[in-house]
Amino acid sequence: MRPIKTALLSALAALALASAPMAQEAAPYRPGPETSGTIKVWTWPNNDRTFQALMPAFNAAYPNIKVEVQGFPNGDSQYLNTLQRALLSNSGPDVAMIEIGVLALLRERPQWVDLAQDPYNADALMSQFAPFAAANVTRPDGKIVALPKHTGPGGLFYRRDIFAEAGLANAPGDVEALFADWNSFIEEGQKVVKPNERWLIANGMEIVSTMMAQRGVNWFDAEGKLQLENPVVLEALQVVDKAADAGLISPFAMWSPEWQGAFGRGQIATIMSGNWFGGLLKRAFAPDDDGKWGVAAAPADSTGNRSFNAGGDHIGILETSQNKEAAWAFISWVVTDGESLKQQYQNDDLYPAWTPAGTTEWINFADPYYDGQNVNEVFAQVQANLIPATLNTDDSVVSAAMQTVVNNIVQGVSTPEQALEQAKAEVAARL
Structure with a gap:
């Protein structure tokens, strides 16, 4: 993996904190578009379909990364059991999703890459995620086991x-x-x-x-x-x-x-x-x-x-991944890129944990399914006032x-x- 300059990351993170309402402008540093490789991603239905739908937008940003998505039923049962077996045998995918109900169980496993460390330095980005979601993926020793993807106001x-x-x-x-x-x-x-x-x-x-x-x-x-x-x-x-x-x-x-x-x-x-x-x-x-x-x-x-709050998910990289750079490119893009978050919200009603998205037009719109109601007027207030679990x-x-x-x-x-x-x-x- 190409080293990522910590100073550059810090400068870009500071810029992100000062910028925009748009999620793209607040995005963290990511590997360049020339990054290549194949990564495997494990998740559950219907999140596998969500990822597949994102591939055209992701490959516009990273044309040389191939993402193979596999879904296993039920994030807290069959998927959980399959992922736990993979962790214990030091096998499995490059990237794996974690449902909030089993996060406490999985975050103690040592097989997750520590995203707080170089070259990721994700701790510089945690202030841009919903505070309770950022706290949930950060262990007491400072290790960040995953990035928050969505919450469930x-x-x-x-x-x-x-x-x-x-x-x-x-x-x-x-x-x-x-x-x-x-x-x-x-x-x-x-x-x-x-x-x-x-x-x-x-x-x-x-x-x-x-x-x-x-x-x-x-x-x-x-x-x-x-x-x-x-x-x-x-x-x-x-x-x-x-x-x-x-x-x-x-x-x-x-x-x-x-x-x-x-x-x-x-x-x-x-x-x-x-x-x-x-x-x-x-x-x-x-x-x-x-x-x-x-x-x-x-x-x-x-x-x-x-x-x-009722729900939430997270996405992390396994230590056994042979292409951590491509895996980091994928997970950081999925949870912070404006086009990614827009598609996930408007196609699947997935609420971004990335807080700069909260002021965008695409999350504040008259939804015809709800008779023209802007439902984010409800959910934004809930997210701001809920008591963390x-x-x-x-x-x-x-x-x-x-x-x-x-x-x-x-x-x-x-x-x-x-x-x-x-x-x-x-x-x-x-x-």
Whole structure:
């Protein structure tokens, strides 16, 4: 690999900090366009399709780099297992994606290139990423294991037409006023429900995840202590119970074919999720619903906070890569280049972790899918005000246990108090 002058990088990074709203003008130093080689990139669906769509723009900048993309199902299951096996055997791709839910598990692996070191010096760029995303990829010893790619500022996606049919206001600001808090969300939300035909909420776990994130409570605290005793957990389960009693929660298992199809059939009126969910609605779940959806901030918690993060991804280089220069050219371009970020946002609703992108025209536009709404007016506020999550290697264990007991509440099998004790027992048995 050609050495990259640290002084030049520092000068260009300083220039980037002072420049533009455009992401291209704030881009970090990258290897020159003559850089060549073949690199393998591992990711998951539909991010493999996203990368493939970027290839014409990437090869306009780097015509001599060939990128071979391979997708493995589910970033936190089959993909995770495949990547872990590769890390343990010192094999695998040049570049690999990391989903936020498993970042705590993977960032401790020594097989990641330290991007804080020469010739990358990515620490000079961290101030240009969303602070919580930059912190998540930076270990206590200063090692940067990956670059933040996208975040998941969350909101309430809702069906404008269903709200109007039910006699409810359907402009984003009016919806936020209507759903001022969780009690009003349940009370007013009952008006859109048709028993055994249409529901307000896709899955009870949305309520738990959103309420905990609004309060800055995660499965574990910064010291690694389990947080199931935190009062907000039981409070969230009690809201789930009220919503279930009111018939608001659909019977469909999350990510099942029935759950996915319910959005296009008009059976689910809202979902609380990260910005990226809009890409699934547009291209997979409800592609014919232009103008029917809107986005509002989620119901406020007892402190008045409506903001939460739900998702995010990162991209790093493996030490075993035989072409780290081309790998660095690729990952730095993907997460900072204006054309890259524009295509990922407008084609797949992927929200940039690279903050200079937030003031561009391409992220602030009247989106016809949302009846002309500029949804970044919601998501930018969320990203600015959300409480960063504390990630832990055992998050998936607790999340799985909680999803089970939430389903038990919805099905009337357990009370919130019983469900919480069941979750504690399940987690204790697995940890």
